[in-house]
Structures are given as C-alpha cells and as structure tokens.
Amino acid sequence: MTTLLEEQVQAKVDLPLLANIHQAVELDEYYVMGHRTCAGCGPALSYRLACKAAGPNSIFLGPTGCMYVANTSYLCVPWAVPWMHTQITDAGAVVSGISAAYEARIRKGKYKGTFPNIYVFAGDGGSSDIGIQAASAMMYRDHDAIFICYDNECYSNTGIQTSAQTPYGAWTTFTPPGPKIPEAKKLFPKDFARGMIALHPAMQYAAAASISYPVDYMNKVRKAANIHGAALVHVHAICPKGWGLRANQVLLCGKLAVETGTFHLFEYENGEYTYQYQPKAFKPVTEYLKIQDRFAHLKPEHHQKIQEFINQGLKRCGIKIPVEAV
Amino acid sequence: MANEDVKVGRQAEEDKGALGDSRPGTIKFLTGLGAAAHALRMADIDVASSYPIRPYTGVMMMLSMMAARGELDLEFVHGEGEHGQLGIAHGASSAGARAMTGSSGVGVVYAMEVYSPISGGRCPVQMVIADRTLDPPGDFGSEHTDALSTRDQGWMLGWAHTPQEVFDNTLMYYRIGEDPRVYLPQMNCQDGYFISHIPQRVVVPTQEEVNSFLPPLEFPDALDPLNPLGHGPQIFPGQGHVLEATRVNAMMGTFPVIDEVVNDFNKRFGTSYDPFVEQYKCSDAEYVIFISGGHAFTGKFAVDHMREKGMKIGLVRTRWVRPWPTDYLADILSKFKAIGVVETNNSFGAARQCGILTLEVATTLYQCDNKPVLTAFMAGLGGEVIRLDEFYYMGDVLKDAAAKGSTERTAYWIGFHNV
Amino acid sequence: MKTRFKKYTVEIPEEMAIPFAGIVESPKPNGEQPMMLTGGWRIYRPVIDSEKCVMCKSCVLACPDATVLLVDGGNKIGFNLDYCKGCGLCTWVCPVNAIDRVPELDFEDGVPFQDALFLLPHVEALYAD
Numbered sequence: 115m116t117t118l119l120e121e122q123v124q125a126k127v128d129l130p131l132l133a134n135i136h137q138a139v140e141l142d143e144y145y146v147m148g149h150r151t152c153a154g155c156g157p158a159l160s161y162r163l164a165c166k167a168a169g170p171n172s173i174f175l176g177p178t179g180c181m182y183v184a185n186t187s188y189l190c191v192p193w194a195v196p197w198m199h200t201q202i203t204d205a206g207a208v209v210s211g212i213s214a215a216y217e218a219r220i221r222k223g224k225y226k227g228t229f230p231n232i233y234v235f236a237g238d239g240g241s242s243d244i245g246i247q248a249a250s251a252m253m254y255r256d257h258d259a260i261f262i263c264y265d266n267e268c269y270s271n272t273g274i275q276t277s278a279q280t281p282y283g284a285w286t287t288f289t290p291p292g293p294k295i296p297e298a299k300k301l302f303p304k305d306f307a308r309g310m311i312a313l314h315p316a317m318q319y320a321a322a323a324s325i326s327y328p329v330d331y332m333n334k335v336r337k338a339a340n341i342h343g344a345a346l347v348h349v350h351a352i353c354p355k356g357w358g359l360r361a362n363q364v365l366l367c368g369k370l371a372v373e374t375g376t377f378h379l380f381e382y383e384n385g386e387y388t389y390q391y392q393p394k395a396f397k398p399v400t401e402y403l404k405i406q407d408r409f410a411h412l413k414p415e416h417h418q419k420i421q422e423f424i425n426q427g428l429k430r431c432g433i434k435i436p437v438e439a440v
Numbered sequence: 441m442a443n444e445d446v447k448v449g450r451q452a453e454e455d456k457g458a459l460g461d462s463r464p465g466t467i468k469f470l471t472g473l474g475a476a477a478h479a480l481r482m483a484d485i486d487v488a489s490s491y492p493i494r495p496y497t498g499v500m501m502m503l504s505m506m507a508a509r510g511e512l513d514l515e516f517v518h519g520e521g522e523h524g525q526l527g528i529a530h531g532a533s534s535a536g537a538r539a540m541t542g543s544s545g546v547g548v549v550y551a552m553e554v555y556s557p558i559s560g561g562r563c564p565v566q567m568v569i570a571d572r573t574l575d576p577p578g579d580f581g582s583e584h585t586d587a588l589s590t591r592d593q594g595w596m597l598g599w600a601h602t603p604q605e606v607f608d609n610t611l612m613y614y615r616i617g618e619d620p621r622v623y624l625p626q627m628n629c630q631d632g633y634f635i636s637h638i639p640q641r642v643v644v645p646t647q648e649e650v651n652s653f654l655p656p657l658e659f660p661d662a663l664d665p666l667n668p669l670g671h672g673p674q675i676f677p678g679q680g681h682v683l684e685a686t687r688v689n690a691m692m693g694t695f696p697v698i699d700e701v702v703n704d705f706n707k708r709f710g711t712s713y714d715p716f717v718e719q720y721k722c723s724d725a726e727y728v729i730f731i732s733g734g735h736a737f738t739g740k741f742a743v744d745h746m747r748e749k750g751m752k753i754g755l756v757r758t759r760w761v762r763p764w765p766t767d768y769l770a771d772i773l774s775k776f777k778a779i780g781v782v783e784t785n786n787s788f789g790a791a792r793q794c795g796i797l798t799l800e801v802a803t804t805l806y807q808c809d810n811k812p813v814l815t816a817f818m819a820g821l822g823g824e825v826i827r828l829d830e831f832y833y834m835g836d837v838l839k840d841a842a843a844k845g846s847t848e849r850t851a852y853w854i855g856f857h858n859v
Numbered sequence: 860m861k862t863r864f865k866k867y868t869v870e871i872p873e874e875m876a877i878p879f880a881g882i883v884e885s886p887k888p889n890g891e892q893p894m895m896l897t898g899g900w901r902i903y904r905p906v907i908d909s910e911k912c913v914m915c916k917s918c919v920l921a922c923p924d925a926t927v928l929l930v931d932g933g934n935k936i937g938f939n940l941d942y943c944k945g946c947g948l949c950t951w952v953c954p955v956n957a958i959d960r961v962p963e964l965d966f967e968d969g970v971p972f973q974d975a976l977f978l979l980p981h982v983e984a985l986y987a988d
Contacts, residue, residue, distance in 0.1 A: 139916045139929070147924045147942035148892025153900060154946030158923035170888065171665050173535075183674060189877075190894035191670030194885050196663045198534055199672030201553055204527030207519070211487060211531025211539065212663060214515035218486035218537055222513055224656070225536070230665045248527060251520030328920045354946075362947030362960075365921060562880040623880075661882045668885035675881060682877045685869040692867040767865050 129169060129336040138329050141166045142194075149192040151184040154361025156352035156368065157264045159325045161185075161235060164262055164349075167332035168339060170195060172231045173212060177205035177245060179237035180271040180353075181264065205234045205241075206248030206261065213257040231339040232259040238279035239269050242306040246278075253314045253344040260338045261346045263306060266353035274356040278304045281376075282423060283416050284408045286356070291411040298411060302423060307348035308431075311382050320346040320382040326368030327379065330390060334381065350377045358407020370402040375424050378431060389433060396437045399424055463710045465643040472635035475603040475642045476542075476568045476628065477502035479610035481512045482650040486537035489528035491519040494580050495632035496544040496570035522547040526554035526567075533563035533625075534671060536662030538614070541565065544632060545572030548586040552593075558625050559594030560687060561672060564617035564657065565625040566610070567595075570636035571733075571784075573822050581823010582632035584733060584785040588761065588796045594687050596626040596694065597762035599733035603640045606630050608713070611654055612705050618657050619697050624690055631734035631784075632823065645709055653708055691763050698760070716765035717772060718757040721747060725754030727778035727812075727838040730801060732758050735784060735819070735826045742831030753835050761797070766804050773801065774808035777842035780834050783851075784820040792816070792850035815847040819854035830854050891942065897924065901945030901970050903960035907936050911957035918949035918958060 132138045144165035151158035157180055165174070172195045176182045182199055185192055200208040212232050219225040234252075241249050241263035249261055268286050269275040276286040282302045285291060289299040307322050319341045323331035331349055338345035350371055352364045359367055371377040375396040380389050399421045403409040412420075425437060470478065476499045480488070490500035506512040515532075519525035525541045532539035543551065548569060558565055569587045573579040584599070591597055596617060600606040606628070613626040630636055661669050675683060702715035720740050722728060731739055736757040743755045756772060756779075758765065773779055783795025791799060794816035805811055817834050819826045833854070841847045849857070871877075886892050905927075918936060919927045927949050930937035936958075938949075950958040963969035 135916055135920060139919045142888045143890075143925045144888055145925070146886050146888070146890050146892055147926050147939060148886070148895040148897070149924070150895055150897070151923065153944035154948055155923045159921070159948075162923060162925055163920065173663050173665065175531075186670065186673030188894055189673055189675050189679060189881065189883055190892050191673050191883060191885060192892045192895070193670060194668060194888040194890065196665060196668045196885070197670045198531075198663055199557075200527065200530075201557060204523060204530075204554060207524040207527025208531035208534075210517055210524075211489070211528035211533070211537075212535040213531075214487045214517050214528065215532040215535035215537035215539070218513065218515040219535070222486065224486070225664075227664070227666055247520055248524050251524055254520075255518065360947075361944075362951045364946075365948055365952055560880065661879060670883045670885055672881060673883055675877075678875075679877055679881075682871060682875050683881055685871055686877060686879075689868040689871075766867070 128340045129167070131333045131336060132329055135329055138166070138332055141169070144168065144170065144172070144194040146192050146194060149185045150187050151180065152355050152361070154354045154364045156325050156354070156364050157181050157237070157266055160264045160331070160349045160351040163325065163328050163332050164233065164235065164335050165193065165195065167335040168195070168231060168233060171228065172233060173198070175200050175205055175209055175212075175232070175234045177234065177236045177240040178202035179240050180266070181235055181237065183271050202240045203244050204248045205236045205245055206250070206252035209234045209259045209261070210252045210255060210257045213259045229258065234259065234261045236261065236263055237269075238263060238265045238267060238306070239277045242304050243278040250310065250313060253310060253317055253346065256316060256343045258342055259344060260335070261344065262335070263346070263348045264351040265306070265348060266351050266356060267303070268353065268356045270353045270356045279306060281420070283412050283420055285411065286408070296411065296413065297416045307346060310346055318343050318345065318383070322348045322350070322378060322380050324350040324368045324372055324377060324379060325352065326365045326372065330379065356408070358410065359405065363405060367402070367405060370397070370405070373397045374399045374402040375428050375433070375437065376402055378433070387431070393435060396428070396435055398438055398440045400440055463643040465645040468642050468644050469639045470603050470607070470642040471498065471637050471639045472600070472603045472606045472630040473498035473568070473570060473637070474502060474639070475607035476610050476630075477506065478644055479607045480540055481506050482647055483538065483611060483614055483654055484512070485514060485540050487515045487517060487529070487532035487539040489517045489519045489525040489539070489541045491522055491525050491543070491547065493522070493544050493547040493572070495572060495636045496542045496568060498636065499542055499568050522551040523554060526551040526558065529565040530554060530558045530561065530563055533558070533565045533659070534561060534663050536657065536659045536664070538657045539565050540568065542568035544570050545586045546575050549574065549589055552590065555590050555593035555595055557672070560683070562623040562690065563625060564614070564623055564659070566613055566617065567625065567627050569627055569629045570632040571629060572632045579822050580632070582634055582734070582784070583821055583823055584629070587627055587629045588785050590627070591762050591796070594624065594691065595762065596624055596691070596760070597629065598627070598760040599629045599631070600635065601734050601736045601757065603635060604642045606635065607642050607644070608705065608709070608711065611650060612701055615654050615701050616694060616697055619701070620660070622690055622694050622697055624694070629733070634734040649708065653705065694763050695765070714759070716758065716760055716768045718759065719772060720755040720757070722754035722756060722772070724752060726752040726776060727780070727842040728754040728756050728776050729782055729831070729834060729838070730756045730758070730773070730779050730797070731782040732761060732797060733784060735782060738826060738828060739782070739831055742828050742835070745828070746832065746835045751835055751839055753838065761800070764800050764804070769801070769804045770808050773805060773812065774810045776812045778813040778838045780815050780817050780838045782817045782819050782826070782834070786818065786821060794851045813841040813845060813847055815841065815849065816851040817854055818851055824855065826854065896941055897944050898941045899970055899973070901943060901963055903945045903947060904940065904963055904966065904969070905938050905943065905945070905947070905949050906959045906961050908957045908959065909935055911955050912936055913955055915954060917952045917954065921948045921952040923948070
C-alpha cells in the first residue's frame with residue numbers, strides 16, 4: 115500500500131496555476147510555524163509561500179544567510195520537505211549536483227520515484243554577490259532546478275551590511291551616512307534577474323515577484339517548477355529590521371516598491387517580457403522612501419537622483435507609463 | 441644520464457613482475473590518470489564534475505570520452521571552477537549518487553571552503569588529484585603541498601606510486617569511504633606527470649570481479665522527497681564539539697576498515713598491498729628513507745643500488761596521510777637508527793623548517809622508547825625530479841647520522857647542499 | 860608484524876549523542892516545529908471580530924509564520940498563539956479592519972504573566988531533563 119505522500123510524489127504532474135487566493139490558502143504548509151525569523155519577516159513569508167506553491171515533491175537548498183541561520187537554529191528545521199544547507203558561495207553548484215544525481219539515478223534505475231523539483235532559496239548576497247558564479251553556471255548548464263533569489267537588499271543576518279542589491283542612498287552598517295558621505299550608499303544596485311536573463315539567452319523562464327502580491331508570486335514559482343530546465347524567480351522580500359520599518363509595514367512597503375516602479379513585477383517567457391503591474395501612472399519614489407528609516411538621512415537632491423534612476427530603468431525596460439510629479 | 445637510470449629502474453621492476461604480471465586480468469598500458477578513469481568506469485560512477493587544470497585534466501578527458509561512447513552512463517557536469525566542482529559533487533553525493541571530481545595545484549586550494557562541509561555531511565565523494573606546485577610562479581611540476589594543505593578538512597588522503605596502484609586505490613577508496621562505519625570523502629592522490637602522465641602496464645580485472653568487490657552505494661540519509669530530512673541545520677551551542685567528535689570517530693574508525701578492505705582486495709585480485717605502509721628492504725635496515733608518493737619508485741631503485749654497496753638502508757612508504765597510521769608507523773620506525781623524510785611539500789616556517797610529513801613522523805615517534813635521528817630532505821620541490829644521485833646523497837647523510845647519532849641540519853635542501 | 864590499533868576514538872556519552880552528520884527529521888506538513896516556540900515574543904495579540912470578517916483569507920497568506928489558521932470547519936479565522944510573533948501583518952492586510960491588535964498586558968494569560976511558554980506540555984517533554 116502506498117502512502118499519500120508516495121502517491122503525490124510518484125504522480126509527477128505539472129503544478130496547476132492558482133486562480134485566486136482561496137485556492138492558494140487550500141494548499142498544505144511545507145514551511146511550518148516554529149522558526150526564529152524576526153516578526154514580520156519578508157523573506158520568511160516568501161519562503162512559506164514558495165514551499166506552499168511547491169508541494170511535497172520538492173527539495174529545498176538553503177545557502178547561508180538569514181533563511182539558513184534564523185530557520186535552523188538548535189538542530190531543528192521548519193521544512194516538511196527535504197532541505198539541505200549549502201555554503202553561501204555554491205548553492206548553484208550543489209543544486210546542479212543534486213539535479214545531475216537524480217538524472218543519473220533515475221536513468222540507471224537506482225531511484226524509483228519521479229524527478230523532484232529542486233529549489234535554491236538564496237539571499238541577494240548568495241545570488242547576486244558572492245554566489246553569482248555558481249548561480250550563473252547552474253542556469254548556463256540548464257539543470258532542471260529553480261533558483262529563487264529572496265531579495266531583502268542587504269546582508270541582514272550578519273547585521274545589515276551592504277550587498278550588490280542594496281539601493282543607492284540606503285543606510286547599512288557598512289554604509290553609514292556622515293558629513294563626508296551624506297547619501298550613505300553611493301553605488302547603484304545590480305539588476306539581478308534581467309542580468310541573468312541577458313547572460314543566459316537559452317533560459318526558458320524567469321520572473322520577478324513580490325511578497326505583497328502572493329498569488330502572483332506563487333504562480334510564478336509553479337511556472338518555474340513546471341519548466342524542464344533552469345528557471346529563476348527573483349522575489350522582493352522586505353526586511354523590517356534592515357530597512358527601518360515597523361513589522362506591520364512590510365507588505366505596505368512591498369506594495370509601494372511596485373507602485374513607484376522601484377521594483378518591477380515581470381515574467382520572461384519565450385524570449386519576451388511581460389509586466390504584470392500596469393497602472394495609469396507610477397507614484398513618486400518619495401512615497402516609498404519616506405516610510406523607511408534607512409533613507410531618513412536623504413535630502414531632496416538624493417530623492418531626485420533616485421527618481422531619475424527609476425525613470426531611466428522604466429525607459430530601459432520599455433515601460434511607457436508616466437511617473438506622477440511630486 | 442640520471443634519467444637513463446630511472447628508465448632502467450622501471451624496466452627492472454617490470455621484469456620482476458612487481459607491476460602485477462602474475463595477476464589475472466587484461467593488461468593495458470595506462471597513465472595514472474588513465475588508470476583512474478578506467479577504475480572509475482568500472483566503479484559505475486553516476487556524476488563527475490570537471491574543470492580543466494594541468495595535470496589532472498586527463499582523467500576528465502577520458503571520462504567524457506567514455507560517456508560520449510556510451511561505455512559509462514554518466515552525468516558529466518562542467519563545473520564553473522574547482523569550488524563549483526566540489527559543490528556539484530557535494531550535492532550529487534547528498535542525493536545518493538556515486539560522485540567524483542578532481543583537481544590539481546591551485547585548483548585544489550581554490551575549493552578549500554567546500555572540503556569541510558562535504559566531510560561533515562559525511563558524503564563519500566572521491567577526488568582524483570594529480571599534484572601540482574602552488575603559485576607563484578606558474579609551475580606545472582608535481583609537489584604535494586596542494587593536497588596536503590587540505591589535510592585538516594576531514595578527508596581521507598593517500599598517495600599511489602604506480603598507475604596500477606592508482607587503479608587499485610580508486611576501487612579500494614570507494615569501498616572504504618562508502619562503508620557504513622566510515623562515510624567519508626577520499627582524496628586519491630598521484631604525483632603530477634611522474635605518475636599521471638607516464639604510461640605503465642596496468643592489470644584491469646573483469647567487471648564482474650569489480651562488482652563483487654564494490655557494491656552499489658547505499659547512502660542512508662540521501663535527499664529524497666519520500667523521506668524528508670534536514671541536512672546541516674545550525675546546532676545548539678553545546679553540540680559543536682560532539683559533531684566534531686563524531687567526525688573524528690569516523691576517521692579514526694577507518695583503521696580496521698582499511699585493514700579489512702585491503703586484505704579483501706589482495707585476496708580477490710592476487711595483490712600484496714600492505715594496508716597502511718609499504719616497507720622495502722627494511723627487515724635488517726639500520727636507516728630508512730621515509731616517503732609518500734611517486735618518488736618512492738626511484739627511491740626503491742636507489743635503495744637496491746646502495747644495498748649493493750653494502751649500505752643497510754631501506755625505504756618506508758606510507759600509503760595514507762589521513763588517517764595517519766600512528767601505531768603502525770611507531771612500531772615500524774622506532775626500530776631504526778636514523779630516518780630521513782623525503783618531503784615533496786613545503787610548510788613555510790614550520791618547526792625546524794621541515795615539511796609537513798616530518799611533523800607527523802616526529803609526533804609519531806615522540807612516545808617511543810627508541811627515538812631515531814630524524815631529518816627532512818626537502819626534495820622534488822617545484823616538481824623537480826629527485827635523481828638517483830640525490831637519493832644516494834640522502835643515503836650517505838643517513839648512514840652518517842646513524843653512526844654519529846645526529847645530523848648537521850634539521851632539513852637538507854636537496855639541490856643546494858649536495859652540489 | 861601485527862599492529863593493534865589503539866583507540867583514538869572519542870567516547871560520546873549517550874545523553875550527548877547527535878544524529879548522523881547532524882541530519883534531523885523534518886516536521887510534518889501543516890505541522891509545527893516545537894523546538895522553536897515564538898509566542899513569547901508577542902507584544903500585541905491579534906483578535907478577530909468574526910462578525911466583521913468577510914473570509915477573504917488575505918490574512919492567512921500574509922502571515923510569515925503560518926499561524927493564521929482556518930478553524931471551525933474552515934468557516935472562521937483563528938490564530939496559533941504558541942507561535943504568533945504579533946507582527947501585525949494580518950491586521951494591516953485585512954480589508955475590513957476585522958483584526959484588532961490588543962496589548963498582551965490586557966490579557967490575564969498575556970505573555971508578561973506567563974512563567975514561560977516552555978511550560979506547554981509537548982515542549983516540557985522535550986526539555987524534561
């Protein structure tokens with residue numbers, strides 16, 4: 115007699131897309147309560163939604179970062195699916211190895227189940243900074259696996275240090291503002307997802323999502339899982355502690371990031387981009403900046419510089435929606 | 441002139457049947473890397489991860505050719521660097537596949553971060569290493585410092601001294617590393633060029649014989665959605681030393697397993713390997729050369745010559761550096777008057793400015809009642825050949841040391857003092 | 860020559876034993892990880908007004924800790940207060956303001972008045988020694 119789990123795992127079918135929030139709520143939890151992430155943690159929410167969308171036939175990899183350290187303290191794990199720690203540097207390599215192992219073992223008759231969906235859940239540092247080499251190699255080799263980058267725009271676990279995705283003007287403990295450097299961080303961040311798409315022209319699916327739009331995000335995870343080959347999901351996961359927000363402002367902040375055009379929700383499929391958020395006009399970025407303490411030191415000219423960067427980004431991506439004047 | 445002698449030496453040993461003429465099986469003419477590739481093919485590996493660096497690359501070239509021809513059903517993954525190579529092997533092994541990778545020189549140390557997670561995860565990955573000198577400058581020659589730098593990372597570590605031994609070690613290492621009492625990764629080392637690139641006769645057994653010696657890998661806690669487990673969570677503050685102790689126990693618990701596996705190998709394949717240490721003409725020797733790796737081949741021939749001149753010299757070759765066969769070596773080495781450790785490695789600023797092996801040998805002898813005179817021969821650095829006349833010089837130093845009970849220097853730099 | 864192998868292994872007392880390679884069991888789906896109770900972090904407790912609630916279930920998906928639950932046969936919203944950290948995202952996301960944030964001090968069993976949340980029976984068993 116097979117158990118329910120075995121039935122679910124062995125009947126490998128494409129994960130159906132969710133029509134509404136009620137279908138999403140129905141799904142089982144595979145990232146369960148009982149972990150040491152901060153109250154209102156955006157990455158934890160993104161992890162929970164990804165696991166919920168992924169279902170039981172999944173393996174999750176956790177490179178070092180918040181979602182390793184805060185989730186697994188004291189020899190326990192909150193995942194109901196197999197999970198493995200990797201170094202922050204080599205998540206893309208380890209997932210490649212697991213994918214190759216299943217390819218070989220199934221082909222040689224050494225494993226009886228079906229091919230699992232294998233997910234990397236890497237932070238912005240583990241994907242766009244120190245982990246970019248392995249991440250790129252995994253996408254280049256087109257392993258059947260899903261790379262999820264939870265982007266909280268800093269190294270939060272080590273105490274809020276700047277990463278390659280930390281935006282211009284943000285306070286971190288490595289970019290404090292002062293009379294000599296009034297804008298704190300002087301560099302503009304990497305555009306990770308679009309950079310990866312450009313670097314790997316054979317990639318079949320990539321998407322950018324936000325925890326403030328949960329059903330959209332879960333569907334993007336499912337689409338990525340259904341692809342045979344490498345897929346990328348970049349999810350904007352707000353860090354209340356690192357960004358200077360109240361815990362209950364996390365979803366508001368994620369929403370404002372999208373509504374100001376700071377973070378674009380998109381899908382890349384068959385070589386084409388589609389943008390999910392199409393308002394009549396984007397809000398001015400000041401609305402997004404003013405709720406976050408990490409931007410509290412910025413002066414109007416810095417706000418202006420950020421707005422110009424956002425306008426340039428919209429233009430570069432071919433989004434022809436105007437931005438409201440302040 | 442000296443090279444001519446080495447050639448004669450190899451021929452002499454072949455004639456004696458030391459390369460296994462008496463063993464049943466097909467005779468192939470293989471380099472060390474070719475021998476490793478054929479053994480890996482017969483071990484039916486599932487995943488190999490590659491990245492090119494001289495001199496180990498040949499093993500990957502052969503494996504990719506075997507995969508292309510359909511001789512081996514293999515996932516051949518092109519790593520993005522040695523760090524990635526080790527990551528791929530780590531993932532593959534965690535998912536229950538028999539995985540291998542390999543490297544040389546700076547590549548070995550570039551992957552340094554990943555060695556401990558693999559041994560701590562108890563993944564029985566095998567790594568084929570053909571030694572190469574670390575930079576600077578770009579030097580292709582064989583020097584053991586690359587693999588020896590990883591000796592504290594929880595990997596089993598040993599050197600072969602002929603292509604035949606490489607072939608046999610590949611199979612033995614997998615069986616030891618995958619034993620349920622062990623579950624540890626293994627570094628299967630050979631000297632770059634001297635072993636990796638010089639073809640010799642290798643006896644290759646049948647696939648059935650290999651299958652009966654090496655059963656398929658059964659990794660108990662492989663990543664599997666049917667059996668969800670968490671690999672490598674953070675621990676309680678009081679658990680770090682316990683976890684380390686379990687890894688120490690795995691490593692120190694390999695001794696009886698090595699003993700058992702090597703003896704089983706000898707019985708099945710008609711070989712005569714000592715599980716830990718090869719002793720060459722040691723029964724009545726007063727002083728010995730202690731060595732690891734391919735230069736033992738020349739060393740043995742030099743010992744023959746010196747014996748002909750009436751010198752009471754022998755050669756001791758350790759087959760393992762990790763685990764270090766402490767008691768075994770203490771029993772063997774403590775009965776001599778003088779020991780010269782041939783270091784094909786360097787440890788800048790080490791005690792007495794010797795290399796890494798002398799430190800281990802000295803620690804081994806410290807508790808013994810009889811403490812032989814101990815000196816280091818820094819030879820073969822930068823991948824230089826250790827010539828016969830250099831071995832003769834070492835023999836003279838040791839003879840003198842045995843007579844006087846002391847040496848002039850703590851470490852002799854071969855190529856400097858002897859000219 | 861037959862060498863005996865001296866014991867270099869470390870004897871690990873039974874009470875200090877650790878699983879092979881630190882590999883641990885996963886919790887069950889829809890379950891909990893009782894090694895990491897977080898209800899004691901809470902300053903504000905979510906309280907739902909079921910009269911106002913329109914069962915849009917936005918709060919269920921908004922909780923980073925999966926502590927907002929469907930109860931009463933799926934007809935009502937409830938909270939697992941052993942784990943709820945009191946972040947207030949459920950309150951923020953509610954379109955009809957049905958979830959209130961009440962200070963823990965206002966409850967007789969509020970967090971400040973409990974000796975320790977570890978007195979919950981299944982956790983007590985874990986820390987029995």
